[in-house]
Amino acid sequence: MTILQLETVGKKFHDATKHSPLSVMLDPNYVDSSTQPTAFKSYPHFYRRFPLDQNNPLHKLIYLTSAITFEKKYKYESYHLRVNPSAGALYPTEIYVQIRGVKGIIDGIYHLEVATNSLTLIYELIDDGLESYILPNSLVKGFIFLVSCAYYRSSWKYKNRSLRYCFLDSGHHIGAIEAAAYVYQKGIQVLFDFDKISLNNDLGFENKEFITAGVVFGEIKSKTVRKLRSQIPFVSPTDYFEANLFIEAGYRNTISTNPKTDPILNPEIASVNPLFNCQSQDFSEAILTRRSARCFKSKSITQTEWQQIWHFLQQPLPTASKEKIEIYFIINFVEDTESGLYRENQLIKRGDFRERAKYLCVNQALARDSAITLFLTSTYTNYQTAMQYAGWIGQRLYLISNYLGIGCSGIGAYHDDVTQEFLGTNNDILYAMAIGR
Ligand SMILES: Cc1cc2nc3c(=O)[nH]c(=O)nc-3n(C[C@H](O)[C@H](O)[C@H](O)COP(=O)(O)O)c2cc1C
Structure with a gap:
């Protein structure tokens, strides 16, 4: 298979599994x-x-x-x-x-x-x-x-x-x-x-x-x-x-x-370990106590905490594969930081998008009450690999958040096309996540 065929076939499988407001209503997965x-x-x-x-x-x-x-x-x-x-x-x-x-x-x-x-x-x-x-x-x-x-x-x-x-x-x-x-x-x-x-x-x-x-x-x-x-x-x-x-x-x-x-x-x-800069005993504790947050309190995290988390996510993934994940996020509650939509830590749209975030994530309040709701996106070459990158980065997000005493949850259910439109990207949305108090 050529690279182009691999890209196209991956996209077909992704497109065939999109959620939309209608699809979620017709098939609620009971x-x-x-x-x-x-x-x-x-x-x-x-x-x-x-x-x-x-x-x-x-x-x-x-x-x-x-x-x-x-x-x-x-x-x-x-x-x-x-x-x-x-x-x-x-x-x-x-x-x-x-x-x-x-x-x-x-x-x-x-x-x-x-x-x-x-x-x-x-x-x-x-x-x-x-x-x-x-x-x-x-x-x-x-x-x-x-x-x-x-x-x-x-x-x-x-x-x-x-x-x-x-x-x-x-x-x-x-x-x-x-x-x-x-x-x-x-x-x-x-x-x-x-x-x-x-x-x-x-x-x-x-x-x-x-x-x-x-x-x-x-x-x-x-x-x-x-x-x-x-x-x-x-x-x-x-x-x-x-x-x-x-x-x-x-x-x-x-x-x-x-x-x-x-x-x-x-x-x-x-031979180099990722530069996580975490204390090993506490990190081991974070591994054993990691949990998904079931709700957030609409309270702020500090800018320093967020920058620590962002830095952690930026550490290179030790693999020779070359997929790229572009992270968009909605800031709801971060001290001294403007609310709005960001692409890779750059503000692209100012505003309060809490209700929007909830809607995009199939009405899950987690996305509205979080400090930050993130979307991991990509134009991949290999879909199977790119999706695993997203999960891998997701695990890093859970661990560093929990290590800092901040809650985190994966969000696999979101409306694909509406989210893409809101973010203003042609990248496919591979995964959403939320962190907060
Ligand atoms: C890929 C993935 C998608 C998930 N999607 C959602 C979601 O849409 N909503 C939600 O509340 N939790 C979601 N979760 C969290 C799971 O429900 C949670 O991991 C599971 O119940 C186990 O609990 P624990 O993470 O506390 O160990 C997701 C987790 C993963 C890994």
Whole structure:
């Protein structure tokens, strides 16, 4: 596929999942919650499991990427909330990690079993491994995380629009891995363009789960590693499944079939941690206590707080992919700062747009009562990658806001065309977010 074809096809899938005032009215997404597919994947009992030891820093790092941090109980059901947020708390993403050459851990591919805080060894390495799919002619002494989506968990409720949520949730999970690595001072590199189809096949995913990104950290050596010598058996990530051919096509058609010859950043950049300037113990606390704000008090944050948050968002994403996200935002309540619409921190329209923000976000009061409501936009080359960038930046926004004691929420539901018109941009709107008191 040429770059132009990739852009056009990505846009088609985006356009086909737009919300408008009419579409939201006609399809309000009501579902019977008792039919929700399970949000936890578990390999059969005969695979070896290794509980994550909180006193071992490498185990703790893996734990911090996906841990359950809160249980919300209702009369008939309970939800397990995690370090990563998820549209509708449906958690379509799964994490696999290849570990090689790390003392005390068997070289292998593990599934992170979030429900039990353990690693399930699903494949032992010999001279083979994930490198041959994601980073040909290299051997990674260290860790290769894979983020996947068990899409039915999300399409069960959000139907075709869940294509967006799978990619955004995946981006959030990348951000969660980045944050965990930051606490332990590990620089990461994120890969989006690789042979995902062969990898899905060899991991035994059938059509029910798909890899969206790889995150590498460790030492990268030049060496040929074989593809997996045998396919991993299929294990269903949900207790039941209904295919959604739109999502499957949306995934397949937005994979770049032109992987870059050099998917890795140059080594100097690769080894540098993002310049977050956060105190590691407090940042670790922010990871574990991160939550979505459910309402805001229409109160101001300070200009200094906002500049700290903005600075944090500006830190380069450690990836060789070249998508660009342009951030628009509506300032409602920031001390000593004019209310209005901004593009990349430049005021473009003065005024009080609180009610407008609420309307754009499908009447969600969060967008009106926030200090700032943000819109992450792009004219992308690769839609799948750009959406993950948006989720990744979204995770950074959650963490820095919560670190500073400010609330944050992702907003996946907004009226696409009306928002574009209000912002005065041809960029597609990939994600909205709100922060405030
Ligand atoms: C991609 C995405 C879209 C979301 N969209 C909305 C939204 O439109 N409105 C809302 O109130 N919360 C939204 N959320 C927040 C989720 O509801 C929240 O993450 C989930 O309930 C889990 O709670 P927690 O984030 O506190 O752990 C979104 C989260 C994500 C990651």
